[in-house]
Amino acid sequence: MTAPVAITGLGLLTPGGEHTDATWKAVCRGVGTAARDPALAGLPVDFSCRVPLTRDALDQRVGRTAWRMSRNAKLAVLAAREAVHDAGLDPATWNGDRVAVVVGCGLGADAVREEQGKRLDERGPDMVSALTIPQLVPNMAAAEVSIDLHAHGPSLAPATACASGATAIALARDLLASGQCDVAVAGATEAAITPLTTTAFWRAGTLSRRADAVTAASRPFAADRDGFVFGEGAGVLVLERTEDATARGAHVRARLVGCGSTSDAHHPTAPVPGTPGAEAALRTALTDAGLAPHDVDHVNAHGTSTPLNDAGEAAMIARVLPHRPSVTAPKGVLGHGCGAAGAVEAALTVLAIQHRTVPPIANLQAPAPEFDIDCVTGQPRQQDIRVAVSNSFGFGGHNVVLALATSS
Template sequence: MTPRAPVAITGLGLITPGGEGTAATWEAVCAGTGTAAPDPALTGLPVDFSCRVPLTDDELDRRVGRRSWRMGRPAKLAVLAAREAVRDAGHRPADWDGARVATLLGCGIGCVDKWEEQARRLDGRGPEFVSPLAIPLALPNLGAGEVAIDLGARGVSLAPATACASGATALALARDLLAADVCDVAVAGGVEAGISRLSTTGFWRMGALSGRTAELAGASRPFAADRDGFVMAEGAGVLVLERVADAAARGRPPRALLAGCGATTDAHHPTAPSPDGREAEAALRTALAEAGLDPHDVDHVNAHGTSTALNDAVEAELVSRVLPHRPSVTAAKGVLGHALGAAGGIEAALTVLTLEHRRVPPIANLTAPAPEFDLDCVVKAPRRQDVRAAVSHSLGFGGHNVVLALTRP
């Protein structure tokens, strides 16, 4: 495969359980302390804790401004993260050609709590008490839609739904749109605020959630021998991408390069990963080939690392098989929980920060990987490392595998 031209990542925006803004989230993941806490919305359920963004809806409304009344929580998070990313990239929406700006924000399930709320109104009080905003409050594409409105971005707008790979899928599509000259700037990543009584119970019933109700901060423990599932989370991770020449023309050095993308489908099972991991391996090898990298060039892996039995085992075997030189491995979900469709965008942004700062955050709640995993997991404290090339894995229900290869400029 002939390597493809990389695209420049010029801006980052994050709002996560680690805090509001990129700096706060980076500080939180480097501290390596889990953010899971009791969730009043889940009181009485077998799993009654989650990882929430530390802002109430009222606080989000004040930050978003006058249009917030019509937005669900995912759209509010998306708007705030996108504004930060665009500022960080040095763009002024008042000055750009909005027809050449694309918005691509992946979302896995949308605003489930609004569906529940409106269903209760319908059943308890009747049709006339259902909000006329019931649909736009809940639709998973309204994160992308509201960001486009907020930024005056009139180009292509997409909301890919590839479950927990949605944010990474959006970034890969953004790269393709830039390469095809469909847009000049892409505001891309993922958003999710799908924590609700129904969604949490659904994940619990399938055995995906941690049940460590007496040890909340330590509930999510990727690659640990005693891992027992993930913690529901919310957040948004948005990146600004543009062609390298365009960034250079406006005097904006890239923070990192998105050098390669690989995407495959297991075609195996609706929720379980394929045990042999071969299609995930194909996605990884494609991302490396597009980036012009040999497997031994990879210094670091930002793992999907859900803290579930099946995912961690398949991913650990994948890394050992394709990257036998044992690059450093981290997994942010130990700190931030699993933000589903937002995870790929958040973790891509964290990989950019690892490249920039030459610092790998630790995996929270892990002292050593399970004995059967031959991984160099970073534990207990951040590790200083001259990371020049890294991969970020995103694996989603439906068998979606997306790998992004990122390099220093």
């Protein structure tokens, strides 16, 4: 059992808003953010969930270094700045040698690859940007955050598909536990909504085709769910050892008390029938936290709105947590942020604990009849949450569950 760590800062940029409070309000409203996407015009799926910031607005907020960054790096830098400020820390005065950065991604800077490939084909080698590789490599969001925050400790960029954000947070906890840092800035980013990537997801059969009602397209745990809505965003948390946070008088939002990670080792995209890997990750997280299944009050589900994922996850929740804790699934509002999703949803779980409020699942009146889980629908539910779990599952069979608890 690893000692709990304090979560002292949050930073979010999502389709729900440009900062943490806006995203929280959006998920509590329970209205989907999907909209027609001009960049996808003419494709079989032409809608997505984007962060409501234009390129110019994003560049203005990032500042003078924006010219060299891809969109996913910019989102990560802004989320990290918000999280560090929220934690009451100042990169100008902290000991950067003791600050770690762990920022994952699932797909990386796909827009850069597509844009520069088009330049090569249409305009020749001389028109390919010299910044292509520094923008394209998947570690660059973590690197740009480290540069921006003057953080000289370990810098890692985990890529476990849609579990990347949760993996990053678990790794950050381990860095703190091993003494390799005193502060960990951890999370994930994704900005890969491009014509090619969207078409590839469509060809794989994972996207919703509900073109007649795009805001209602993402429907986690609904009987008529037909796939996810492609999203983007960034989520960053600041983690510290509890004693360090207490000593500096930090406001502790919640505690990360357990982590569980497993691999299905089964199939590139499909979960194992019966979801034994997801179950093992949940049970491992609870064991790591010194908790029993009946201690869990709330589940932030991976809830992608795809037929296979939701069915397997609902059955797993009912099997391991038969006392029916409340269940929410933010992807109904925010779409599927892929690599960023686990970090965004961990932050939202922290807020649910803090506010004693469970946001509703958008576009859901009641879960499919075969799902024996307590989905929160319609309106936010007031609930005293002592312990919550956040589930993240990714292509390749990556399963990560984070167990979070109140600050005391």
